[in-house]
Amino acid sequence: MANLLDIRDLQVRFFTPEGVVCAVERVNLKIEEREILALVGESGCGKSVTARSVMRLIYPPGKITNGSITFQERDVLALKADELRLFRGGDVAMIFQEPMTSLNPVFTIGDQLTEAIMLHKKGNYSQALDAAEKLLSLTGIPSARERLSNFPHQLSGGMRQRVMIAMAISCNPKLLIADEPTTALDVTIQAQILEIMRNLKREMGMAILLITHDLGVVADMAERVAVMYAGRLVEIRNVQDFYNDPQHPYSEGLLNSIPGLDRSVDRLHVIEGNVPNLLDLPTGCAFRDRCPYALERCASEVPPLVSPRPGLEVACFNYRDLRDNRRVKIAGSARQASAAREAGPLVEVRDLVKHFAADKGFFGQGRSFVHAVENVSFQIHQGETFGLVGETGSGKTTIGRIIVGLEKATAGDVYIQGKAISTLKGKQHRETAKQVQIIFQDPYSSLNPRMKVGTIVGEGLRIHYHYSKKEKDERVVEAMQGVGLERYHIERYPHEFSGGQRQRIGIARALVLKPSFIVCDEPVSALDVSIQAQILNLLRDLQQKHNLTYLFIAHNLSVVKHISDRIGVLYLGKLMEVALKDELYQKPLHPYTRALLSAVPVPHPGSKHDRIILEGDIPSPINPPSGCRFRTRCSIALPACGEEVPSLREVAPEHFVACIRV
Numbered sequence: 175m176a177n178l179l180d181i182r183d184l185q186v187r188f189f190t191p192e193g194v195v196c197a198v199e200r201v202n203l204k205i206e207e208r209e210i211l212a213l214v215g216e217s218g219c220g221k222s223v224t225a226r227s228v229m230r231l232i233y234p235p236g237k238i239t240n241g242s243i244t245f246q247e248r249d250v251l252a253l254k255a256d257e258l259r260l261f262r263g264g265d266v267a268m269i270f271q272e273p274m275t276s277l278n279p280v281f282t283i284g285d286q287l288t289e290a291i292m293l294h295k296k297g298n299y300s301q302a303l304d305a306a307e308k309l310l311s312l313t314g315i316p317s318a319r320e321r322l323s324n325f326p327h328q329l330s331g332g333m334r335q336r337v338m339i340a341m342a343i344s345c346n347p348k349l350l351i352a353d354e355p356t357t358a359l360d361v362t363i364q365a366q367i368l369e370i371m372r373n374l375k376r377e378m379g380m381a382i383l384l385i386t387h388d389l390g391v392v393a394d395m396a397e398r399v400a401v402m403y404a405g406r407l408v409e410i411r412n413v414q415d416f417y418n419d420p421q422h423p424y425s426e427g428l429l430n431s432i433p434g435l436d437r438s439v440d441r442l443h444v445i446e447g448n449v450p451n452l453l454d455l456p457t458g459c460a461f462r463d464r465c466p467y468a469l470e471r472c473a474s475e476v477p478p479l480v481s482p483r484p485g486l487e488v489a490c491f492n493y494r495d496l497r498d499n500r501r502v503k504i505a506g507s508a509r510q511a512s513a514a515r516e517a518g519p520l521v522e523v524r525d526l527v528k529h530f531a532a533d534k535g536f537f538g539q540g541r542s543f544v545h546a547v548e549n550v551s552f553q554i555h556q557g558e559t560f561g562l563v564g565e566t567g568s569g570k571t572t573i574g575r576i577i578v579g580l581e582k583a584t585a586g587d588v589y590i591q592g593k594a595i596s597t598l599k600g601k602q603h604r605e606t607a608k609q610v611q612i613i614f615q616d617p618y619s620s621l622n623p624r625m626k627v628g629t630i631v632g633e634g635l636r637i638h639y640h641y642s643k644k645e646k647d648e649r650v651v652e653a654m655q656g657v658g659l660e661r662y663h664i665e666r667y668p669h670e671f672s673g674g675q676r677q678r679i680g681i682a683r684a685l686v687l688k689p690s691f692i693v694c695d696e697p698v699s700a701l702d703v704s705i706q707a708q709i710l711n712l713l714r715d716l717q718q719k720h721n722l723t724y725l726f727i728a729h730n731l732s733v734v735k736h737i738s739d740r741i742g743v744l745y746l747g748k749l750m751e752v753a754l755k756d757e758l759y760q761k762p763l764h765p766y767t768r769a770l771l772s773a774v775p776v777p778h779p780g781s782k783h784d785r786i787i788l789e790g791d792i793p794s795p796i797n798p799p800s801g802c803r804f805r806t807r808c809s810i811a812l813p814a815c816g817e818e819v820p821s822l823r824e825v826a827p828e829h830f831v832a833c834i835r836v
Contacts, residue, residue, distance in 0.1 A: 176206065177207075178206060178207045178246060178348060178381050179203075179205040179228065179243070179244070179245050179381075179383075180204050180244040180245075181204070181224070181241070181242075181243050182202055182241055182242045183200050183202060183240055183241040184198055184201040184202075184227060184238070184243065185200060185201075185241050186220075186223050186227055186237070186239065187236070188236045188237075189234075189235045189237065190235055193454070194453070196405055196452050197223045197236070198220045198405050199220075200240075200241075200406065201224055201402075201405075201406070202407070202479065203224075203400060203410070207348070207379075207381055208375065208380070208381055209397055210381070210382045210384060210397050210398075211381075211382070211383055211384065211398045211399075211400060212384045212391075212392040212395065213225070213385045213386075213400050213402060214385075214387060214401055215401055215402035215403055216387065216449050216702040216705070219402045219403050219404060219405065219449060220406075220452075225268065225351045225383060227243065228243055228250065228349075228351065229262055229268055229351065230250065230253070230261075230262075231268075238251065245261070246265070246348070263290055263294055263342075263344070264294050264347065265347055265348055266347055266348070266349045267343065267345070267351070269335075269339055269342050269351070269352045269353060277337065281325075282322065282323055282325055283306075283321055283322055283325070283337055284306055284323060287302075287306035287309065287310075287322070287337070287341055290344050290345060291345070294345040307319050307322060309340035309341075310322070310336070310340050313336040313340045314336060314370060315333055315340075321333075335355065335356075335367055336370065339355075339367070339374075343374060346378060347380060349380065349383065350371075350380050350381070350382045350383070351382075352382060352383070352384050354386055354387070355386075356368065356386070356391060360565040360566055361730075361731060361770055362565055362770065363566075364391070364773065364775075365785060365788075366787060368394060371395070372395070387702045387703060388703075389429065389777045390432070390732075390776060391775050393413065393417060393775065393776060393778055393779045394776070394779075397412070397413055398410065398411065398412055398413060399411060399413050401422060401424060401428070404449055404460035404461070405460075407479055407487075407489065408461070408488065408489045409421055409422040409424075409425050409488045409489070410479075410486075411486050411487065412485055414779050415485065417777070417779055421486060421488045421493040421495065422488050422493060423461065423465045423467050423492075424461050426494070427443065429777070430442075431443050431444065431445065431703045431706070432703055432777050433710070433732045433735070433736035434776075435732050435771070435774060438735075441714065442707035442711055442736070444704065444707045445704040448705075457474060458474050458475055458476060459472040459473075459476060459477055459490075468492070469491055471491055472491060477489045477491050519554060519555050519589075520554055520558075520690065520691060520723050521553070521554040521577065521588065521589070521590055521691055522551075522553045522554075522588070523550055523551055523552050523573065523577070523589075524551050524589060525549050525586035525587075526547050526551070526585075526586040526587070526588065527548055527549060527550075527583060527584045528546045528547040528576060528747075529544065529545055530544040530546055544795045544796055545795045546569045546572045547573055547576075547747045548747040548748050549586070550573060550586075550744070550747070550749050551586075551822070552749065554691075555723070556690070556721065557717070558723055558724075559738045559739050560740050561737070561738030561740070561741040561755070562574075562725060562726070562741075562742050562744060563727075563728060563729060563731060563742070563743055563744065563770065565745070567746070567792050567795060568744040569746070570727045571615075571696075573744075574612065574727055575612075576588060577595075577610065577725065578612045578693055579595060579607060582596075590606050591609075608638050608688075608689065609690045609691060610690075610692075611634075611684035611685075611687060611689040611691075611693070612694075612695060613684050613692060613693070613694045613695065613697045614680060614695055615697070617668075617676035617680045620680060621668040621680070623667065623669060624667075626664065626665055626666065627654075627663055627665075627667070627668065627671075627679055628665065630679065630683060631650045631654060631683045632646050632647070632650040633683070634686055634687045635687070647664070651664065653682040654682045656685060657678040657679075657712060657716075658678055658708075659675065659679070674701060674708060674709065677697060677709055678709070680697075681709075681712065681713070689722070690722065691724075692724055692725075693724075693725045693727070694724050694725065695727045696727055696729070697709060697713070697728075698710060698730070699728065699730065706733070710733065710736060724737075731770060731771060731774050735755050740753065740755065740828070743758075743764065743770065745804050746792060746804070747803070748803050749832060750822075751763060751764040751767045751830065752829075752831075757828070757829055758829075759771065763825065763831045763836045764831050764833050764836070765786075765804065765808050765810055765833070765835075766807075766808070768786060769788050772785045773785065773786070773787070789807060800816055801814075801816040801817050801819055802832075802834070812835070815834060820832040820833050
């Protein structure tokens with residue numbers, strides 16, 4: 175096939191007051207017609223900057239300082255304003271990472287879709303509106319005509335992502351750039367989005383540049399893989415060869431860091447250290463300080479991207495073909511979940527109900543409520559990790575917030591060491607609060623940007639203890655060093671840390687009071703696989719050292735399987751299944767659990783498994799379905815499922831399921 179896009183010697187610099195950021199350095203990349211090329215690497219490696227360069231979306235203080243970008247033999251960097259406007263959307267379109275920030279909140283979906291159609295295809299508003307309706311239908315949005323009058327905030331995350339796809343393909347581009355199109359989406363919605371993109375490639379013949387750090391998605395979608403590190407490409411090859419025999423040490427490290435559904439290890443492999451500061455890159459190979467195979471020459475020479483054999487491009491003086499030791503060994507073995515329950519539960523959630531008022535109604539009448547949690551019960555024992563999974567809006571975070579006292583239950587209660595938290599007052603309440611802490615999903619938004627890290631971590635000590643400044647500082651340093659941070663970090667502000675370091679700060683804040691129970695609310699959802707592995711290993715080490723108990727909330731089922739002992743599956747506020755992790759993953763009984771597991775991308779190309787695509791989004795919790803709440807999306811539902819609410823019953827030792835078909 176002919177080359178569609180040809181990038182040669184691309185160099186991008188950002189001229190900041192702190193210095194020059196070398197964002198992209200001598201990148202050479204080609205994409206063929208109808209090809210899906212995945213661009214992978216950790217955050218800060220230059221993937222998105224490379225993609226934005228193709229679209230000419232680099233603005234001051236950024237500048238393309240060298241190289242060429244050719245699209246169908248046209249010089250993209252030489253396009254004038256009018257030509258560039260037609261090029262964007264007409265030839266190349268982009269799906270941005272966060273659809274909510276990419277859609278204008280004050281315009282309807284219809285207005286935003288028709289604008290691009292009328293610009294590129296001409297025609298009147300009525301014709302553009304018809305075309306917009308067809309696009310929304312093509313991307314799987316039900317009641318497409320009605321959705322055109324909605325504003326972005328009225329749509330779910332999955333629907334907003336579909337709108338972004340519809341907008342990107344509205345003018346039949348030849349190349350679609352998808353920048354993290356499934357990040358932070360549930361596995362079921364992710365499966366739907368990936369299926370839409372595959373169908374578009376087949377039906378419209380477009381090529382796709384897929385930017386992601388999810389290597390399961392890469393295996394599922396891509397034909398070739400380009401690996402980027404510190405602004406440079408370090409390996410390019412066929413996807414099958416990349417997964418079977420990675421050549422660059424960085425590629426090898428990324429693949430070994432992935433928790434998988436098909437394996438159980440106590441510790442994940444970790445790429446030590448972080449991506450170097452692009453303001454001050456080291457001499458020689460930028461990866462050498464993290465590389466287990468570094469040579470002396472790596473400290474002084476930058477390895478060029480060479481092709482030692484057909485189908486392989488690699489930038490390494492000691493790539494795998496030249497090494498004797500074929501693979502970095504992953505230490506440790508699987509930790510077996512214990513079914514023994516000698517003591518009573520540390521935490522017990524009993525018949526928990528939580529309703530939120532959706533509106534106030536007229537004089538308090540006719541109020542509607544969000545049924546966030548409905549009659550949920552489970553127990554967590556000392557030293558255990560209980561995983562809680564389910565789609566966005568299923569009530570996972572609400573349960574966690576009720577347990578730590580950030581929300582009050584509508585009915586039911588939570589018992590900590592046998593004491594109902596709703597009855598605790600005064601000293602008893604403060605003592606319990608010290609024992610129950612939370613690690614929030616987004617470490618940046620949960621850290622006060624105006625406070626130094628030492629103050630943030632030590633805030634709980636100020637509230638609960640009367641320590642002197644010296645004693646408090648010692649406890650803070652102890653907690654920070656326990657999570658891999660240094661003493662000098664206490665004087666820094668949150669923005670001065672990487673994402674992984676900020677997550678460690680959140681963990682240190684939870685640990686400083688020496689709790690017995692921690693709610694981990696999506697603690698690794700937005701992290702790269704290498705940083706994710708570090709945090710998961712840290713949580714496991716801290717659990718073993720301090721005998722901690724976790725409620726681990728996540729939508730990444732591979733991560734949940736790796737760290738949990740037992741797992742509960744939540745759907746629209748109701749528990750559908752609870753079992754030991756191996757039992758749940760090997761013998762899922764509820765149709766919703768089977769659908770979740772089938773939707774997980776397997777990080778190996780060619781791995782075939784029957785995928786169950788759930789139609790539509792999760793129903794509105796304001797007006798949940800009668801009977802079984804999953805019945806509207808269930809392929810095996812019976813008429814009785816609409817009338818009978820299935821109870822959570824034990825069908826095998828420690829295996830509970832709420833389904834009348836089981």
